[in-house]
Amino acid sequence: MAYKEVTVKQPLLLTVLPYVSIAAFFIVWEFAVSSGVIPNELLASPSQVVSTFIDKLSNPNPDGAVMATHAWTSVQEAFIGYLLALLVGIPLGLAMGWFNVVEGLFRPIFELIRPIPPIAWIPLTVFWFGIGLAGKVFIIWIAGIVPCVINAYVGVRMTNPTLIQMARTYGANDWQIFTQLCIPSSLPMVFGALQLALAYCWTNLVAAELLAADSGLGFLITMGGRLGRPDIIVLGMICVGISGAIIGFIIDRVEKKLLAGIRR
Amino acid sequence: MSGSSIANETIDHSKNREPFSFYKFITNKYFLNVVSIVAFLLIWDYVAKEKIFRDSLARPLEVVDQLYMLTYMKFAGTNLAGHIWASTQRVLIGFIAASIVAVPLGLFMALNKYVNAVVKPLFDLFKPMPPIAWVSIAILWFGIGEMSKVFIIIIGTFVPCLLNAYNGVRLVDPDLYDVVRVLGGNRRDEIFHVCFPASFPAVFAGLQISLSSAWTCVLAAELMNSRDGMGFLIKRGMDTHQPTLVLGGMVLIAAAAYGTSLLVTLLEKKLCPWKRTIENL
Numbered sequence: 001m002a003y004k005e006v007t008v009k010q011p012l013l014l015t016v017l018p019y020v021s022i023a024a025f026f027i028v029w030e031f032a033v034s035s036g037v038i039p040n041e042l043l044a045s046p047s048q049v050v051s052t053f054i055d056k057l058s059n060p061n062p063d064g065a066v067m068a069t070h071a072w073t074s075v076q077e078a079f080i081g082y083l084l085a086l087l088v089g090i091p092l093g094l095a096m097g098w099f100n101v102v103e104g105l106f107r108p109i110f111e112l113i114r115p116i117p118p119i120a121w122i123p124l125t126v127f128w129f130g131i132g133l134a135g136k137v138f139i140i141w142i143a144g145i146v147p148c149v150i151n152a153y154v155g156v157r158m159t160n161p162t163l164i165q166m167a168r169t170y171g172a173n174d175w176q177i178f179t180q181l182c183i184p185s186s187l188p189m190v191f192g193a194l195q196l197a198l199a200y201c202w203t204n205l206v207a208a209e210l211l212a213a214d215s216g217l218g219f220l221i222t223m224g225g226r227l228g229r230p231d232i233i234v235l236g237m238i239c240v241g242i243s244g245a246i247i248g249f250i251i252d253r254v255e256k257k258l259l260a261g262i263r264r
Numbered sequence: 265m266s267g268s269s270i271a272n273e274t275i276d277h278s279k280n281r282e283p284f285s286f287y288k289f290i291t292n293k294y295f296l297n298v299v300s301i302v303a304f305l306l307i308w309d310y311v312a313k314e315k316i317f318r319d320s321l322a323r324p325l326e327v328v329d330q331l332y333m334l335t336y337m338k339f340a341g342t343n344l345a346g347h348i349w350a351s352t353q354r355v356l357i358g359f360i361a362a363s364i365v366a367v368p369l370g371l372f373m374a375l376n377k378y379v380n381a382v383v384k385p386l387f388d389l390f391k392p393m394p395p396i397a398w399v400s401i402a403i404l405w406f407g408i409g410e411m412s413k414v415f416i417i418i419i420g421t422f423v424p425c426l427l428n429a430y431n432g433v434r435l436v437d438p439d440l441y442d443v444v445r446v447l448g449g450n451r452r453d454e455i456f457h458v459c460f461p462a463s464f465p466a467v468f469a470g471l472q473i474s475l476s477s478a479w480t481c482v483l484a485a486e487l488m489n490s491r492d493g494m495g496f497l498i499k500r501g502m503d504t505h506q507p508t509l510v511l512g513g514m515v516l517i518a519a520a521a522y523g524t525s526l527l528v529t530l531l532e533k534k535l536c537p538w539k540r541t542i543e544n545l
Contacts, residue, residue, distance in 0.1 A: 017381035025386055042405055104296025109304050115518040117480040123502035123510045127320035203394035207484055225400030233401045241393035
């Protein structure tokens with residue numbers, strides 16, 4: 001045996017500290033609210049949030065829908081917008097990376113639209129599509145398409161030029177190089193885009209619902225604000241956070257499965 | 265890096281002149297760029313003129329007209345420059361406040377595992393919450409004044425700043441540490457001569473992301489309620505159904521976001537000239 005494997009033992013403190021820190025956070029939060037240091041009109045304690053959550057599971061008051069409806073509305077909007085963004089953005093980005101004509105035609109428009117925050121589209125979307133599903137999907141689509149295009153583009157551009165030259169030497173034509181070399185080698189970047197785009201979509205979903213909606217998690221937060229109910233606001237924020245984290249986790253898992261054979 | 269060789273592979277930078285041909289001309293990059301912009305504007309103009317979206321899309325020239333009018337006419341108490349400055353000011357205050365705290369904290373977290381063990385879980389708890397979800401509670405806490413807007417911007421910029429500073433240090437090539445140690449450096453040398461310089465590009469990437477996030481946040485805050493700023497222009501345009509105002513606001517905010525990100529790029533070039541860029545991008 002050439003070398004001995006060394007296992008570094010982690011101090012007990014390091015394994016405990018994260019849990020301590022989370023627990024301390026919740027205890028301080030609970031205590032600060034229940035003792036009145038932070039007035040209850042401004043912030044709800046964790047226990048209140050939990051009881052509101054249990055209540056909201058079956059009670060449509062005061063915002064007009066039960067939790068499941070809100071969650072379903074949001075997830076539906078986010079997924080349609082996200083999938084459309086992937087379907088349009090990734091092929092466009094890949095093509096922009098490889099075909100000069102496509103890049104010349106689409107890059108200027110893309111660069112023009114890119115710096116506009118997706119939220120800025122909300123008024124126009126409301127004019128065009130009303131406050132229904134289509135409008136929100138449009139905003140989420142706009143938000144998700146930018147990272148898709150950029151990452152796919154960069155992924156193709158970062159293909160090792162030596163490999164391209166080698167493929168040329170073996171007589172591959174442009175289309176073969178694009179489909180058999182550039183696309184596979186850009187996959188890690190493309191999967192990075194899946195995560196990024198999801199985060200963007202999820203953020204802007206909340207934004208879209210804050211301004212114009214009749215159900216959804218973002219709507220729940222807005223209603224909590226209008227009614228002066230911090231427990232509903234915090235509940236909405238936590239639900240958005242948790243569902244975003246879960247979806248991100250699933251995509252991460254899928255990515256690991258699919259990319260198992262590709263060196264990163 | 266012209267003429268250099270990477271691992272036995274020489275890059276040929278010489279240009280070979282080719283005779284003029286029509287095909288080459290129409291597939292020229294700059295020609296295509298011009299075609300694309302012109303086509304974009306023409307289609308926009310056509311769609312607006314034919315009222316395909318009824319009266320909900322303004323023609324490009326009307327937007328320019330509206331913006332020009334705002335430069336000398338007061339709108340809701342201030343002219344165009346005032347509105348631009350109102351938003352920019354909020355972005356700058358929030359952005360600077362957040363980055364001053366977040367970047368050192370991120371670097372510190374990566375360097376000290378005990379700090380990391382305490383802060384990271386809390387941070388992971390807040391990370392998946394979109395900053396815009398904080399708008400309602402910010403209004404509840406700070407009212408509808410300046411403070412609540414700056415608060416949202418701080419929330420939105422904090423996460424990417426910290427995350428990138430943290431990853432920047434963690435992803436430093438470990439060989440570099442070995443080099444410093446072989447040359448007789450101590451922990452301080454490692455931090456100041458390896459960690460910080462090597463993580464700067466990542467820190468700046470984080471700043472860029474935060475900046476675009478900051479513009480999104482200021483817009484969200486101003487759309488909810490405000491009396492000035494570019495988001496206010498958009499919101500007013502939405503309430504009174506004036507597409508020229510909405511589009512004008514969008515153009516302005518895009519220009520402002522682009523301008524500030526250009527500033528950060530310039531700053532980055534000045535502060536860390538050792539950053540490697542990917543060629544042919």
